[in-house]
Amino acid sequence: MDVRQMKIKAAEVALSYVEDGMRLGIGTGSTAEEFVRLLAEKVANGFKVQGVPTSERTARLCVELGVPLKSLDELPELDLTIDGADELDSRLSLIKGGGGALLREKIVAAASSRMIVIADETKVVETLGAFALPIEINPFGAVSTRIAIEKAATRLGLSGELSVRRWGDEIFMTDGGHQILDASFGRIPDAVALSEALFAIPGVVEHGLFIGLASLAVVAGPNGARVMEPSA
Numbered sequence: 001m002d003v004r005q006m007k008i009k010a011a012e013v014a015l016s017y018v019e020d021g022m023r024l025g026i027g028t029g030s031t032a033e034e035f036v037r038l039l040a041e042k043v044a045n046g047f048k049v050q051g052v053p054t055s056e057r058t059a060r061l062c063v064e065l066g067v068p069l070k071s072l073d074e075l076p077e078l079d080l081t082i083d084g085a086d087e088l089d090s091r092l093s094l095i096k097g098g099g100g101a102l103l104r105e106k107i108v109a110a111a112s113s114r115m116i117v118i119a120d121e122t123k124v125v126e127t128l129g130a131f132a133l134p135i136e137i138n139p140f141g142a143v144s145t146r147i148a149i150e151k152a153a154t155r156l157g158l159s160g161e162l163s164v165r166r167w168g169d170e171i172f173m174t175d176g177g178h179q180i181l182d183a184s185f186g187r188i189p190d191a192v193a194l195s196e197a198l199f200a201i202p203g204v205v206e207h208g209l210f211i212g213l214a215s216l217a218v219v220a221g222p223n224g225a226r227v228m229e230p231s232a
């Protein structure tokens, strides 16, 4: 099984948790897109679902494949969100935002009764942080915000490079019109402390640490998929 097949396998298993008539948050990224493709096949066969996309990119794919969509304002409370992740640990704490959709993803996940993460085995880590942490910031005062983040990280004993995410020659802009700093802190031993420190900085809009949001993960490896529940 190659990585794409693992993503499809995880998406397939996650689809079995989706019930007819559900209000469904739909994630962003290559794994979530495999899920959308499988969901669209079911919808074409009469399965009823109302989806809330976590990005413009996901919305476009859903429209193209015929998955019915609503806005989060139309469906402010959701039954389930299915989304990918860049990293997950045994507590199902996540790093997300590799595709730049972290803000809407977190809002949608928080509005859902349950969140199921879909991933291939390479995303499972002992401690978060090998993947650079995406931090979404307001473009106003971006340099001051960056300095404040560096100072906060240093106080927590973290160091590393913060790079402004780019899209070709341009600074990457999120669906919400913000910038992203990718923070290569390395191992993050206390994700809760880092999350709190980042939220204390006014220019930080959101960050990619998802703590206590995922209720289940479907992780696929070369020999099939396994379900992970958060460890205590």
Ligand SMILES: O=C[C@H](O)[C@H](O)[C@H](O)COP(=O)(O)O
Residues within 6 Å of the ligand: 027, 028, 029, 030, 031, 032, 083, 084, 085, 086, 095, 096, 097, 098, 099, 100, 101, 102, 105
């Ligand atoms: O902003 C993007 C999201 O958080 C994605 O869910 C995450 O980057 C994982 O994407 P992929 O399934 O492509 O690895």
